[in-house]
Amino acid sequence: MTDDLADVRFAIDAVDAQVVRLLADRERLVRRAAAFKTDEQGVRAPARVEAVIGKVRALAAGAGASPDVVERVYRAMIGAFVELELAEHHDSLKRNQ
Numbered sequence: 001m002t003d004d005l006a007d008v009r010f011a012i013d014a015v016d017a018q019v020v021r022l023l024a025d026r027e028r029l030v031r032r033a034a035a036f037k038t039d040e041q042g043v044r045a046p047a048r049v050e051a052v053i054g055k056v057r058a059l060a061a062g063a064g065a066s067p068d069v070v071e072r073v074y075r076a077m078i079g080a081f082v083e084l085e086l087a088e089h090h091d092s093l094k095r096n097q
């Protein structure tokens, strides 16, 4: 098969559409998890973060992806979700004042 940069980018765009759909699924679940939490330590859940990282590094190795890249992407993504959870908790605490 011969392809050029435009073909590869077209394929990347299709993967991105899938990734964003999966991120939306994940965000909905993270919001559900957040509803169980009562404090910042619970939101951050560092032990759970490390368990997720260990799991996705192993999945990456089995899937032909770089475990280091997957770990960096996951740490950035989880950091963003934690900020989202903290902002929601902050808002709900304010509403209940």
Ligand SMILES: C=C(O[C@@H]1C=C(C(=O)O)C=C[C@H]1O)C(=O)O
Residues within 6 Å of the ligand: 029, 030, 033, 034, 042, 043, 044, 045, 046, 048, 049, 052, 077, 078, 081, 082, 085
């Ligand atoms: C979703 C949770 O909250 C946070 C977000 C996590 C994630 O995005 O995987 C994991 C742990 C927490 O930092 C959870 O505690 O499971």
